[in-house]
Amino acid sequence: QQLGEADGAKKGATMLILINPPFVDRQTAYFQEFEAHTYANPALAILSGILYDRKIPYCVIDGKLDDLTFEQLMARIDDTLGDDEPTLIGVTNSTTTIIGDEMAMITKIKARYPNTPIVVGGPHVSALPERSLEDCAEIDIVCLFEGNETLTELYDFYSGESEFDS
Numbered sequence: 547q548q549l550g551e552a553d554g555a556k557k558g559a560t561m562l563i564l565i566n567p568p569f570v571d572r573q574t575a576y577f578q579e580f581e582a583h584t585y586a587n588p589a590l591a592i593l594s595g596i597l598y599d600r601k602i603p604y605c606v607i608d609g610k611l612d613d614l615t616f617e618q619l620m621a622r623i624d625d626t627l628g629d630d631e632p633t634l635i636g637v638t639n640s641t642t643t644i645i646g647d648e649m650a651m652i653t654k655i656k657a658r659y660p661n662t663p664i665v666v667g668g669p670h671v672s673a674l675p676e677r678s679l680e681d682c683a684e685i686d687i688v689c690l691f692e693g694n695e696t697l698t699e700l701y702d703f704y705s706g707e708s709e710f711d712s
Contacts, residue, residue, distance in 0.1 A: 560705050561603045562697075563632045564590050565655075566640070568609030568619055570647035586611050589638050589667070589693075596694055602701055610640070616651055620658065632662050633705045636689075636697060639668035649682040656684035663704055667693045 566587040590606050597604040605626045609619045623632070635655060639648050656664055667689035671678040675688040689696045702708040 561605060561627060561630070561632045562597060562634045562636065562701050563623055563626070564593060564597075564604060564606045564636045564638070565619065566590055566608045566610050566638050567648045567651045568612075568614040568616065570616075570650070584611065587638060587640075593636070593693065593697055596698060597701075600698055602698065616654060619651075620655075631659055634697075634701050635659065635662055635664045636693070637664060637666045639666060639670045645670045645678075645681075649678075649685075652682055653684045663687060663700070665689050665693075665697070665700055667697075 587608055587610070590608060594604060594606050605623070607614070607619055607622050609616075612618075614622070637648070637652055637655075639645055652664060652666065656662075663686040664684060665687040666678065666682075666685050671685075671688045672690045675690060678688055679685055687700065699708075699710070703710055
């Protein structure tokens with residue numbers, strides 16, 4: 547877990563949570579390969595650096611790297627937020643082969659935080675954005691390709707810092 551505490555960063559309900567969902571099915575070839583060569587999610591590392599530079603408060607939870615269950619992931623969010631709700635939740639997806647499990651987790655996260663927008667990025671949703679929205683109604687926004695600018699613009703909008711141009 548990485549908590550962004552840049553000087554001047556706001557705390558509490560203006561927090562942005564970035565999640566790499568944990569594995570559910572440990573029988574997949576993708577899990578076997580990951581377990582043999584464990585690594586941090588590079589997209590989350592890049593995004594957290596950008597958020598830190600912008601003084602946007604954030605928490606990164608890499609469920610795959612930390613070998614978390616869904617319950618442990620939710621406990622980390624709760625520990626970070628206390629009684630507050632996050633401003634925005636960003637979820638990365640790793641591959642199409644495990645997207646069903648990841649969408650099931652998104653559904654559970656949305657049930658816990660129904661008023662918080664969920665943005666999803668990664669290979670699957672970039673390749674199949676419409677299908678991803680159809681398959682998981684709890685996804686509010688799909689971020690295509692690189693989300694560096696999009697994520698900060700969404701945070702600014704949902705935290706009331708700015709408005710989108712129409």
